[in-house]
Amino acid sequence: LLALQTSKIRNAAQVVTVSADGKSFKIKEQMNEIGLIENATVIVGSDGTIIDVGPEEVLSNKYKDFTFETDIDATGKSIIPGFVDGHTHPVWTGDRVHEFAMKLAGATYMDIHKMGGGIGFTVNHTRDASKEELKDLLHQRLNRMMKYGTTTVEAKSGYGLETETEMKMLEVLHEVNAVHPVDVVSTYLGAHSVPKGKTAAEATEDILNRQIPELMRRREEGKISPRNIDVFLEKGVFEGEDTKKILEAGKTAGLLLNFHGDEIHPMCSGQLGGELGAAAISHLERVDDEGIIAMAKKPTVAVLLPTTAYILRLEPPPARKLIEGNVPVALGSDYNPNAHCMSMPNVMNLACVLMKMTMNEALVAATLNSAASLELSHKYGSIETGKQGDFVIIDHSRWEHIIYEMVDPPIHSVVKGGKVVF
Ligand code: NIG
Ligand code: FE
DSSP states (O other), rough: OOOOEEEEEEEEHHHHHHHOOOSOOOOOOEEEEEEEEEEEEOOOOOOBBBOOOOOOEHHHHHTBBBOSSSSEETOOOOEOOOEEEOOOOOOOOOHHHHHHHHHTOOOOHHHHHHOOOHHHHHHHHHSOOOOOOOOOEEEHHHHHHHTTTTEEEEEEOOOOOHHHHHHHHHHHHHHHHHHSSEEEEEEEEEESSTTTTHHHHHHHHHHHHIIHHHHHHHHHHHSOOEEEEEEEEEESSSSHHHHHHHHHHHTTTEEEEEEEEEESSSSOOHHHHHHHHHHHHEETTTHHHHHHHHHHTTTTTEEEEEHHHHTTOOOOOOOOHHHHHHHOEEOOOOBBSOOOOOHHHHHHHHHHHHHHHOOHHHHHHTTHHHHHHHOOOSSSSSSSSSBOOEEEEESSSTTTTHSSSSSSEEEEEEEETTTOOO
């Protein structure tokens, strides 16, 4: 008998492949094409990658001599790719529930930031926390994300703002990735905020002369594995010139550019991202037409975060304009102490209602296009031969129920690399 370690998930009412056909991202009307197969089966090999997907009647015959270690009867259920959460800040301690009350009473994000709250509050707590404590917290948070169907997550540092704590956070991400089923793609965000007592220029100097060289040393030693570099490009935080210097240094260090831009004030982040060849820009509530044109060139993926606009009562990002402007749109939860959301189904629901995306577009944005924002869509984001066997099995014959059933979506199980992890 062949290949004992394989997995079979059979006879699903619907398998939504999000088939990319060799494309690494989807734009415009392609975002509505989701590759739906009825009465379908998926086969995953011993290395965790997909061997086959197609109609049950064809595959049951083709693989009749195989013995499967995992064999799931998905009759009456539907299968979609595991979610790729394109933007999170999951390593921190010290929650900010007190600030939620302040915001409900009318304080803005920047009011609280200028008072030393916001990121500054979380930085104080995270600097004091031990690595073990932060690893435990990250592990628990990844478990919660996984229950909502996330199988790959982009995760940032950024609550240290000095070398030691930034490196501690990257080590936490690296070490937890090695033991947790969810794949963690880490991002260095030393430029998340200007630390207390420094100017933006001084903070930029510290990043360029101390933090990035130390990051390169620890990466060389195999202690950390940053893939991306991020900056909070915002008025009164890191503005255009400093952001450019930091991103260019990151690029020289071999990191992909993936930064926060145009969230509260228009900062020409699309133009900067286009000029530097950024992989992705997040937020974009205030992106302008020229920014959209610049992003469409490479293209630079727009990672939209509907939880942030919702919680801060901002005008949501112009998803329709970005899609019409040939920019691949992706989604992220932005999980952090300000926007405390771990659920990609909830993010998709908000994207549909608040940003006027279709359910098909939201699914593509939460899978293939978010994988593309990390330049990892050859590996994640669709149910196709050769990609990782990462799936969400939905307890309904129509997949849209994962978006439609708010707050408590009907998730039967979550599969990572062919293995049931939830
Ligand atoms: O993506 N805007 C900057 N960064 C985060 C918020 C982080 C925080 O407030 O702790 C964001 O929304
Ligand atoms: Fe963020």
